[in-house]
Amino acid sequence: MATALDTVKDYTEAEYKYGFVTPVEEDRFPPGLDEDVVRRLSAKKGEPDWLTEWRVAALRRFFAMEIPDWQKVRFHPIDFQAISYYAAPRQKERPRSLDEIDPEIRRTYDKLGIPIREQEVLAGVAVDYVFDSVSVATTFKRKLEELGVVFCSMSEAVREHGELVRRYLGSVVPPGDNIFAALNSAVFSDGSFVYVPKGVRCPMELSTYFRINAAGTGQFERTLIVADEGSYVSYLEGCTAPMRDENQLHAAVVELVALDDAEIKYSTVQNWYPGDKEGRGGIYNFVTKRGACRGKRSKISWTQVETGSAITWKYPSCILQGDDSVGEFYSVAVTNNRQQADTGTKMIHIGKRTRSRIVSKGISAGHSDNTYRGLVRILRSAEGARNHTQCDSMLIGDRCGAHTVPYIEVKNRTAQCEHEATTSKISEDQLFYCRQRGISEEDAVALIVNGFCREVMNELPMEFAVEAKKLLGISLEGSVG
């Protein structure tokens, strides 16, 4: 047994591979946050007045809010005045072709195993590269433009598609939603914008790759995806950061809007720097992600594999407004050493016959704490709503914690809700069964852990599954051999 656990530990304790720093020249604001900083940031990006005022209003709300105390995760107070709210690799202007990108940045992505050019050609995935809050490259743009799909950085979207952005920005996650959403609304520097027009099935996966490089900064990107009637888009997100002793804040906001018959599939492989074994450093990943199924028969599906960050605190959610709309949430969260995770989802059933499915798998090791927190709310109007929730936790070692905190609120009798949760360690019976059939202990553990997460891993798009394997310091699939 000890060997088997050691094997898992070897992988969960594997050193972080993406902890290098890229020496690029950068353009940044001194630390501090006030209205002036926000106005300067907005001016620097050449934003229209409505957006500047929207940011300032959000900042005022931010100053009036406090960090809540209901969460399981514990962290030192964040000094919001010590953060620099704008850091960007210095370049004269946005490169027109991929060849013009700063070679240092290109080398960074090469080191991460996702060479910008190779990615484009081999994988056929359109990628937006965000380096310290600023989008540095977007691939496959022309091909997408032919279909009318807009895929660009948020800054560009504000310039080129101002009306669309204005209509949807903050409509799913309002600036006053929570303190980190308010902060993000005030200081977001860039992010991705996607618009898929009516009836278009986006032919390739769209992807954003986030990298925090500069010290003393945070990352505050904003993603907005709008899928018009009858359209489909699959979106992938990956991220890494250098190893530092300080805690860096990542407070992003992701908003999804699906109109009639539209479908959005959003996948995340989160591998921010988790801190060292004693819990020094690492990213605070405090992200607000929410999707609105506004249209009839629309569908939003979240898949997340959370392995990084010192603290992960987020609840990708679905507001099921349109009749017959569907929300899905698939999650694997792995915590190790001193990592903390408090993650889950919210499914708000408003429309008739809305359906939601939640599958959450938590694996805790070392001294870590892993919490699933979720809400299923069925309003009186949600005739015939249906929910199934399953959250399973696996514990490796006796000093970690696994917690489940689901809320189920039902106001309609025709609704059907089911929730089940289990907690256990790797079954010795299953191990024995495998060993008896000649499978080595290492392979057996891999098999069982892989089986434990299979329902979620299956939901990852094929292209991403390959990338996920590279990006993840631990791959559950190949955790042995």
Added chain:
Amino acid sequence: MSVAANRRRVDPDPAFARAFEEAASRLPGARFPELATARERAIARFVELGIPTQRDEAWKFTPVARLVNRPHAVRPPSEPPLERVLPHLLGGPKARRLVFVNGVLQPQWSHVGGLPERASIESLARVLETRPTAVLEELAEPDQGRSFTALNAALTDCGAWIELSPGTELADPVQLLFLTVAGASAPMSHPRIVLRLGAGARLALIESHVGLEPGPALTNLVFGARLQEGATLAHDRLLFQAAEAAFVGRAEVHLGGASRYEQTTLALGGALLRSESEVSIEGGEVECRLCGLAVPREGEHVDTFVRVHHRAPASHSDQLFKSVVEERGHHAFAGKIFVHPGAQRTNAYQKNENLLLAEDGEVDVKPELEIYADDVKCSHGATCSELDPSALFYLRARGLDAATARGLLTWAFAAELLGRLADPSARAAARRALAARLPAGAPADEEAAA
């Protein structure tokens, strides 16, 4: 205290402090200065803590202040006729029993005679008069910010103190019957039950809270039990409050190694029934079973709040809570299994099933696991839905009319919990109360059998 924390409490109605001042001198044990001081401290603490609002996580689903925060009278006299009390005397002809009306002991209906030498059953009022220091120790237990516990400490005047020495077994059950006669006076009572079971002792306890007349009333109970090695406690709880009455009860149970505790709560009536149970498993080989049924209707609100702490390895806990929610009923269930570090080889299960029968009913569920040991088996399941249409169809296809079919299925769902009550007379009383609540009543043949 931050602004956010402040909104979690509202100031209690000044009538509470006034009622305390007015009643303090006639509460049992008032002549002992230490006791009087402790009570004064407790009422000050209650006023300081305030009444929780729904911003307090433990009261998230329950607007307790709206139902409770109003003037109440302490110990208003009332003499209900015997024939109204008789149906609620449970436990068989040989049962020992303490009966209270609005917090006042009724000696004419109570008897605890013929006890073995090593057992004692006393009313709390008597212990307050004869052994005030023992009660002081109980009252000095930290309230951990629970304002109702502090209020109980200030005003407690009724209840029981039961001690069984090691190896003592009581063959017949003990019933504690708390009757509330609301009338015009809006009575409040603050019972406290203290239970000590020595190693290997056995007791069957029936705890009944019955409202005889509709009207505003408050029962604020604190129940504390300690079971030593190998002790057994069967604990049947019947909450049959009348309309408009509120019940706020907290049970704290400590279980020593190899002890056995079975609690079954039937919440069948009352504007607000909040029952908190916090069980601490402190030894190995413990068997702990908690069950409950709630059938709220017509604006009634039942809030079941359960915490099971596994603090020692190799114990077993099992929870089964059900509800049938009728028109305008509201059921909230928050149950948590807490496995502390080192409590390896714990088996802990929790099941919560809710039948939502009315369009304007509501069910809120929060089943929680908090686990700090790896070699454990813990699970919870929660469901909420209407009756299964295929089961209905099955019965209809066999010639049952819709109402009978629905009645039969609802009864079958709820009646499982009747079987969990340890005492046959408690089971019969609960069956009658349940049949009166469900629209189709009990199935005919079952009634004949009963």
